[in-house]
Amino acid sequence: MRASPTAPAHRLAILLAxxxxxxxxALRAEDAxxxxxxxxxxxxxxxxxxxxxxxxxxxxxxxxxxxxTRARALLALGRCQRKLGQLxxxxxxxxxxxxxxxxxxxxxxQAQSFLREITSGRAESPDFDWIREIEKSPExxxxxxxxxxxxVSVPSNEDPPAGRRLLALGTIALPVLERxxxxxxxxxxRLHLATIAVRVGKLERLAMLVxxxxxxxxxxxxIRRGIEEILERLPxxxxxxxxxxxxxxxxxxxxxxxxxxxxxxxxxxxxTRDLARKLESxxxxxxxxxxxxxxxxxxxxxxxEAMAARAxxxxxxxxxxxxxxxxxxxxAPEKLPEGxxxxxxxxxxxxxxxxxxxxxxxxxxxxxxxxxxRFDALRDLAGGNAGLAIVEVFETRYVxxxxxxxxxxxxxxxxxxxxxxxxxxxxxxxxxxxxxxxxAAEFAGFLRAKEAEWxxxxxxxxRPDKAWTPSPRYAELMAGLLDxxxxxxxxxxLEALAIAPKGADPEALPALxxxxxxxxxxxxxxxxxxxxxxxxxxxxxxxxxxxxxLLEDWRRRRGQMEQNEESPLQGVQKQxxxxxxxxxxxxxxxxxxxxxxxxxxxxxxxxxxxxxxQRLHGAALAAELKEGDQDFLDWVRRLLPKxxxxxxxxxxLRGLALNAKVHASVRAWAVRTAGDAGKGWLDWRKLIEAGDxxxxxxxxxxxxxWFAALDSKEQDPVLxxxxxxxEAHARHRRLELYPRTRPExxxxxxxxxxxxxEGVQSRAARALLEVDKLPGxxxxxxxxxxxxxxxxxxxxxxxxxxADPRMIEPLVKLLDDRDESVRKGAIETLKAIKAVLxxxxxxxxxxxxxxxxxxxxxx
Numbered sequence: 001m002r003a004s005p006t007a008p009a010h011r012l013a014i015l016l017a018x019x020x021x022x023x024x025x026a027l028r029a030e031d032a033x034x035x036x037x038x039x040x041x042x043x044x045x046x047x048x049x050x051x052x053x054x055x056x057x058x059x060x061x062x063x064x065x066x067x068x069t070r071a072r073a074l075l076a077l078g079r080c081q082r083k084l085g086q087l088x089x090x091x092x093x094x095x096x097x098x099x100x101x102x103x104x105x106x107x108x109x110q111a112q113s114f115l116r117e118i119t120s121g122r123a124e125s126p127d128f129d130w131i132r133e134i135e136k137s138p139e140x141x142x143x144x145x146x147x148x149x150x151x152v153s154v155p156s157n158e159d160p161p162a163g164r165r166l167l168a169l170g171t172i173a174l175p176v177l178e179r180x181x182x183x184x185x186x187x188x189x190r191l192h193l194a195t196i197a198v199r200v201g202k203l204e205r206l207a208m209l210v211x212x213x214x215x216x217x218x219x220x221x222x223i224r225r226g227i228e229e230i231l232e233r234l235p236x237x238x239x240x241x242x243x244x245x246x247x248x249x250x251x252x253x254x255x256x257x258x259x260x261x262x263x264x265x266x267x268x269x270x271x272t273r274d275l276a277r278k279l280e281s282x283x284x285x286x287x288x289x290x291x292x293x294x295x296x297x298x299x300x301x302x303x304x305e306a307m308a309a310r311a312x313x314x315x316x317x318x319x320x321x322x323x324x325x326x327x328x329x330x331x332a333p334e335k336l337p338e339g340x341x342x343x344x345x346x347x348x349x350x351x352x353x354x355x356x357x358x359x360x361x362x363x364x365x366x367x368x369x370x371x372x373x374r375f376d377a378l379r380d381l382a383g384g385n386a387g388l389a390i391v392e393v394f395e396t397r398y399v400x401x402x403x404x405x406x407x408x409x410x411x412x413x414x415x416x417x418x419x420x421x422x423x424x425x426x427x428x429x430x431x432x433x434x435x436x437x438x439x440a441a442e443f444a445g446f447l448r449a450k451e452a453e454w455x456x457x458x459x460x461x462x463r464p465d466k467a468w469t470p471s472p473r474y475a476e477l478m479a480g481l482l483d484x485x486x487x488x489x490x491x492x493x494l495e496a497l498a499i500a501p502k503g504a505d506p507e508a509l510p511a512l513x514x515x516x517x518x519x520x521x522x523x524x525x526x527x528x529x530x531x532x533x534x535x536x537x538x539x540x541x542x543x544x545x546x547x548x549x550l551l552e553d554w555r556r557r558r559g560q561m562e563q564n565e566e567s568p569l570q571g572v573q574k575q576x577x578x579x580x581x582x583x584x585x586x587x588x589x590x591x592x593x594x595x596x597x598x599x600x601x602x603x604x605x606x607x608x609x610x611x612x613x614q615r616l617h618g619a620a621l622a623a624e625l626k627e628g629d630q631d632f633l634d635w636v637r638r639l640l641p642k643x644x645x646x647x648x649x650x651x652x653l654r655g656l657a658l659n660a661k662v663h664a665s666v667r668a669w670a671v672r673t674a675g676d677a678g679k680g681w682l683d684w685r686k687l688i689e690a691g692d693x694x695x696x697x698x699x700x701x702x703x704x705x706w707f708a709a710l711d712s713k714e715q716d717p718v719l720x721x722x723x724x725x726x727e728a729h730a731r732h733r734r735l736e737l738y739p740r741t742r743p744e745x746x747x748x749x750x751x752x753x754x755x756x757x758e759g760v761q762s763r764a765a766r767a768l769l770e771v772d773k774l775p776g777x778x779x780x781x782x783x784x785x786x787x788x789x790x791x792x793x794x795x796x797x798x799x800x801x802x803a804d805p806r807m808i809e810p811l812v813k814l815l816d817d818r819d820e821s822v823r824k825g826a827i828e829t830l831k832a833i834k835a836v837l838x839x840x841x842x843x844x845x846x847x848x849x850x851x852x853x854x855x856x857x858x859x
Contacts, residue, residue: 195226409438537609630669668697
């Protein structure tokens, strides 16, 4: 620590910068003497001859500079030229000095000596000590004294330039510095001068730093900086010098007031005895950080173990324990027991409690733990206040820069453990699970326990990677969740299975069937249907099962409109890459709820592979179809892309139309769907002879066109067959087809009034009212007595228009009818008849006759 005769160049640079700018660049120097001293220090201490010579030349040329100073400047200039080997220049400079400054005796003597040496080629004083010469300089010593005194009564938060100037002078300043130090009675002044003395080589002065008499002044900025440099340099001293430093420290009695500084100096001097006690004493001092990091850096014996023990001590201040944790993470993470991670949680809790805006402390530890592979520690921390910072680190490192593929799978357990921050952690876990099978297992475990861990979790939204497909393991895990009753869990699992490539999708048909036919939530059925359809693209063999499942669901829910406003999936617009809007009208313009029960299937149409519909179409036509299934077939057919081959191929429809085992309503749908081609498939005569029910369901115009082309003899068997049919639709069809020109037509209609089917009765009544020769009082009266016929639309209007008085009595009987519409029709008709008869002046007579008739009946 003892300074060399030539002080380090950086010290001198500090001094010169503080003195003033030099040479021609500095017109603001305090005075010529200061400039000369600074230039001499440049020359002697740092060896910067060029800059020193520039100052010497400037001083020698200025008229305002005192002669003695100009003479000394020329002497110094000649000295520099001689050092550089510029002997002729040095000789000329010294000769000029002798001629122009003959009065300056001491300077003149030195100049003449230099000239002789140059002329003779040998030195007159080989052992001449230039440094010692400068030490003797009265100007230098006066300046040292001034600077030393400038350090008196300096505010505690300032570090004046004078101290740095003294330090830059090094041993040159010691003679005056030590005399001032011994004479001063200002404790802060003494401490500051002592730190300078120690730093320039006087290790004995360390005793002053731990003297109880001067305790309490180390908070001064200038003193603290001096102590910091001493602590930094002590470990690098030679063994003998360190012993000397420790002896100086030990020469002063111990005191609690100075123990922290004493221990810091001893530890810096590599005295690590009783290390734990020393660390504990330092922990409440500003010196703590100055000591522990160098201890760890040089791996002092027992230091890391002592720090680990102190970090585990609850009574140790939290910020100190964090310092120990920093060091141990850096130097010896294996020495950290499990409990040490709770230090980070304590800091996180402190941040939350105080509402601090500290966004760096905890993330820094998270990054260190990840780098060490200590995901067990991260998992322990994630469950507390540190969890949010942990999730934010994951998002910053992997989610936002789209580097999820690089994230270790162990992050899955960490993110799951951060359930206090579920709105942030579980979406991140979901994203990671889709990229990492290890994390996928954690995600599946979370979904299984979702109600307990984070019941409000919703899908994270649109998937960043539109081309993502599940791995075989991910698909397997999702298939294992299909027994869940949670709509969100099921939706996530079904979406993944829907886009799983062939070979990566496990068999899930039984589960899909259950979720379509008996879903826990109406929207889950939508996902299940979507999954079922989407899988047809990769599994053509599943078309039959898909058709069977959808047809069964169609039959169960046909005509229903179901709502589920409480669904947790309500309003979910994006899950993964599937848009999900729950619309009631699809993009293709048809109302899905009228076509397919409660399904709002339009949201899935653009996402599903169109080949799925083609395979579904073929399977649906070959299914075991029943009455009413034609609407299902119609829905499937309308899903086919326009122009697809299935729409052009009529052979499947023809086979369906001619299959007597299929219900006639479905076969009729096939005929209608085929258009004009379908009419040519049917042999009407054979259908009638076989009693085929297809006749009932085919379009009436098609059948009527064929029937009208027959002669009367050919028509009779058809009409007779229709009359004998047990199906009301067939008997109804007979009345529609029966030629009105035949004389027996009215009798056929009258007989039809006795048909067991009310629809046939009603049709007969309407037809009777349209026969020109039949309408009249007798027919009206008969129809009014018939319980079905009297509800015929045209009956009451025709009776009213006839205004026949004979209809009054039958109408009056209907005023007590149970059917309100019949009672109302009777009243309105009676009013109309009365109005007409009143115009003819017949109403009074009819009324009088009615009264007389009632009187006769009473008698």
